[in-house]
Structure formats: structure tokens, C-alpha cells
Amino acid sequence: MKNLKFSFFILVLSTFTACDPESGSEKVDFDREAFLINMADNVIQPSIEDFASKTANLSTATTSFSSDISFENLQELRISLKAAWLSYQHLAFVHVGPVSTVNLRDRVNIFPSNPQLIEENISSQNYVLGSASNVSAKGFPTLDYLLFGTANSDEEIVAYFEDVNQGQNRIQYLTDVVADIQSAATRMAEGWADYRMTFIGNTGTDVGSGTSLLVNEYNFQFDIRIKNAKIGFPSGGNPRTGGVVKPEIVEAYYSGWSGELAEKAVASSIAVFKGENFISENDGLGLDDYLVALDARDRNDNLLSEAIINQSLAALAEMEKIDAPYSEVAAVEGGQLVDVYNALQTVIPLIKVDMTSSLSVSITFQDNDGD
Template sequence: MRKFIYAALIAASTIIAIQSCKKSGGSTTPEESPAFDRKAMLINISANIILPAYTSFQTATANLDAAVTAFNASPDNTKLVALQSAFQAAYKQWQSTSVFEFGPAETATLRVNVNTYPTDVNQINANVTAGTYDPNILANLSAKGLPALDYLLFGTGADNNAILLMYTTDSRAANRRAYLAKLSAELKAEAATVLSGWGSYRATFEGSVGTATGSSTSSLINQLVYDYEILKNYEVGIPAGVQSMGTTFPTKVQAYYSKMSLQLALLHTQAIQNIYTGKSAQGDGQGLDDYLIKSNAKAKDGSSLNTTILNQFAAAITKLQGLTDPLSANIVSNPAAVTAAYTELQKLTVLLKTDMTSSLGILITFGDNDGD
């Protein structure tokens, strides 16, 4: 994950152009097809998906910070369990929030500040020992956010009794409590800043109805694909050894210490599917699926591209549901099943990153070495 993020920060302006505006099989370009109301799609996605996601994440991080404050005031097992639960709720909500790295989130570099993993345990312990922590230095990028809290709340002892000792009787207990407070306060502030920024950015997002690079549709699709690459590669592929020449790295899964990696991967996949379909608590609104249908986009076999994409989402989710948490243990005990899940995720990558963008005339503007 760190290599992926660092490369993205350094090469954010790299453009890999997918030149074709027509799909094989007779689909038309967006310009040739009957007009699709992109503004209605953007309004639905901003009002019913993006803003609720940021609002829920802001609430979850505020609850997490409050739980840290309560725990630090008088640490005990009951407050530790409550804090762990608040952390898990925030991490789950992040899966519906991470994709929107444009506008205020891009300005705040929210994704890397919230969820750079695997976390650097040595750096965390060095910060605890020193009693100092600077969130702005590069070394601490992997020692903050949700992954750092994952270690601090679940990985510092064999069970909750042992973890509690690290915050009560351990010689660095006070430093560790202070570190917890700083990390949770940062998350709360970052979530609030981005949500506040959407107050003015929303009109900009909904009003940018073109498809050129920098438009809202382009930004949304690029970040949907980028975030999906993170899901496929870093939540599953690299830990499973698929992208590391067969060498597995079970400890590199997301949320390794709290042992909910698979649950998060499923939530992440379903959240991306909801963005694609425009589905929210308000119902099934205008989404990218409707855009493809209106464009008469075809898969390579001549069938509906939208139907093919929906079927592949279902296939990938089914394979993930066949696994169990902790995913790290599945990688060791049932590697073939994890690889099979990755294979279905990879098939969806091609459909989203190549076929969908080509059909809609959207350029992929981030660089990677995924080989698609």
C-alpha cells in the first residue's frame, strides 16, 4: 500500500490515455448516443452517496475520538471494548468513503492520511518511546490513521487484558494514551474538514457536467477505478502472493490486528458497486450503469456491458463471501480460494478500467503498473 501511495503522490500528473471512444460490438460514443443526463447522475451520487458517506464517517470519527477520551480518562476493560467497537465502526464506514479522493478530499490527501497500510509498528513504538509525534513527516505516514489505531487497540497484547496493561501499568502507558488521543483527534479533524469543504464544493461537482479530464464524471470514474485497484491489489492480491511472485504476505492485509480484513473487503466492494449503480438508502438513482445503458455500450461478446459488469460484481462478491475472517489465516490455510477471489476481482478491473471508460470516452489519468 505504501509503494502504491508514494507512487501516486509522485506521479499524480501521469496520464495513461485510453484513446478509443467506441466499444467493439456496435456501441456508440456518448456524443452519438441519445443524451444522458449526467447532471442528474452527479446530483444523485453527491446528495445520496457522497455526502451521506462523509457525514457518517465524520460521525464515526467523532464517536471514536470520544471513546478514546473516555478510555484515557480511566482505562478499564469495558472502556477498551467500547473503544475497539468505535474503531471498528469507523473503519467499516471508511470503506464507503475512500473512493471520493477529489475536491476537498484530494486537497486534504485524505486517503493516505486515513488508511496507509500496512502500518509501521517500529515507527509507532519509536514515537511512543520518544513521547513525540509529528504527523507531517513522511516517516509517520505509516504510523497514523486507522491502521495505526488497529495495531494500538488490537496488536499490543495477546488479549484485551494484556492490551489494557499497555495503557495502565506499562512504563510508557501515558505516552501510548497520548498517541491514541492525537491519532483519533486527527481523524476527527480530517473528516470534519472534508465534509465542511463539500458545503461549497457540491455545486462545483454537480455543475461540471462534461467528460473531459478534470470534469466531475472523469474525476469520479478515475477515483472509482483507482480505489478499486487498491481493493484488488492491496486488500487481496499482494497479501495472497498473486502480485508478489508467489510470496504471500498475510500480515499486509488491511486491518490485520483487528482481524476484520475480509469484512472490510466485502464492504469496500459493495460500496463501489453502489456508486456504479447509483444505489443508496434513498433508492436506485441514476448511476454509471444508466450511463452505459443509454450509451448502448457492449461487452466484447456483444452483450450488454452493464449486465456483464453487474454479473462480474456478483461473481467477485460470491468468491469473497466464500472466505472467512481473518483473511490472513485464509491466505495460509486456503490460498487457492483467496486466489480465486482475486481472479474474479481482476476480471472486474478490466471491465471497469478499460471497457467502461472506453465506452464513455473517459481517460484514465493516473499511472500504475498493474498491466491491464
């Protein structure tokens, strides 16, 4: 009997010593604080700073165009818009702290835009961009419409802003939309320093911890905003569409930048997953290293970290096969985009089920996607 009691005591003791009291997950040789510090200082902060810099350039180009409405200044404004929009694709994967506080996704990248609402706002000059009713009349998709979709030629677009009756209202709306984007960027840049200690201080994996926030935002961006919004819904690949294609709802419909933005988003997903330094691209402590420390495996007993990276690269390779804007591809041969959707879908169970289970992180967002 004594031996039985002693064996039971050893079993209980080993159970407690093998568990992390902060999260309930198995103890591993991995420094979560160092991981969060790398993500904070080398991934998130420089992403915010880059976005702030790009939106400042966008603001400057808008001022130049407003004071001198010309083809040359229109081109410069378009270039600065594209740079800021590409920068956003990386930042969207670390939608935490001040990025989340300003609700960056909904503030700058709800697509498709609503041209009718935009034109109504311009005509009435009675609008509040921060209101829920104007979510599809602001941000990058609205600039995409204003700078590319208001006429059939560049000359006509310049004339759109020079119009005697509505020209000044249109310039004002353009300026207000850009100012709203830059305001969000400024608030993020100013707020990160105060939030940093909170982010790296919670080293558990419970809801609200730095790890949980990163994993949830990573899943949300990859699943909801890339797989579905950028690809699945326009192409008819998502089962919820019933196979109906909607080319007009792609991201950057008017400029035709949809493919470049989507490729940047998937490339960013890999960089963030690996904890790559935003500036130098040196490999730091990332989610991949955490999974390796756990010896996490996929359902084929391959290293989960490698499976996630390889499947993401395979999806990116499918994207790179497409040269035309996604609106044209969806309208003519949507099968190519469906192939991209299916490739992205193979990543979802790896990050949404296997990764979250391995890290003892709960998915806290609702997608109602059924997959």
C-alpha cells in the same frame, strides 16, 4: 458535382450534431447534470456525513478510554473503530473534492502499519503525523495495532496503556491519531458545500470533470486498493508477488477484520456504480444508467453495466466463502484468496477499458501494475 457537395455538407453537419461539443463523445439521451447531482447529494455528501459521525463516536470512545482505562471501554473503542473503518470503505470510492483535498486514503488507511515506527514515536513524543515519514504510523491500521496488536490478551492490552513508564505516552499517541482522523472528517464535511457547485457544474467528461473524477477514483479504489492491496499482494495472487504470500500485510491484520472490510468495499463499489442513495438504498442515476443510455457492450455483446455488476457480485460471492481472517487464509490456504483476486481481476478490463472508452474518459493515474 453539386450533389456531391451537398452530400458532403450533410455528412459534416450530421457529424457535428451527433457529437457532444463538451466532451467529443456521442450525444445520448442522458442527463449528466442530473447524474452528478444524484452522486453529489445522495451518494457523496451522506457518505461524508456518515464518516464524520462515525469518527466523532470514535473520538468520544477514545476520550472515555483515556479517562478510564478498562476492558469495557476498550471494547467500546474497538466497536467505534470498526464502524468508522467500515464507513470509510464506501467513502473511498468517491475520493473527490474535499475528500481528495485531505488525501483521505493516505491519511487514514495505509496498511500495513509500522509498529516499530509507532513505538519510536510513542517513546520519543517527537512526531508530526502529517509528515510523509509517518504515513504508516497513523490512521486506522495504527489504531488496529494499538488496540489489538500490542499484547496477546485483552488484559495485557489494558496493561499496555496503564504502564507506569509509557502508559501516558501511549494514550497520548492514541488520542493524537484519532484526532487526526476526526480532523480530516471535519474538513471534508465543512468543505463539501463549497465544492458541490464545482462538481456538478462541469458536465463534460474531460480531465477534471465530475464524471472523469468519479470514473478515475472508482478505478483506482477497485484496482489498486481492493484487488491488489487487500487481496493480491497478501495472497501472492498478483503476478508482481511471484506467488509469495505475505499474510502480515493484509488490512486489519491484528483485529482480523480484513474479510469484512474487503466485502464492504466491494459491496460499496456496486452501490456507488448504481448511484444508490446512501441512506435509503434507492437506485438513482449512476454510472450504470449512463452506460445503458450509451448502449455500451462488453466483448461478448452483453450490456456493459450488467457485466460490471454481475462480475462484481461474483467476486463478492467468492469473498463470502471465506470465514477466517485473510491473514490466516493467506498463510494456510492462499488459494481461496487467489480465487478472489482472479474474480476481481475479471472486473478490471470492464471498468478500466470498456467503461472508460464508452464514456470518453481518460485514466489519469499510474499503477505500474502491468495488467
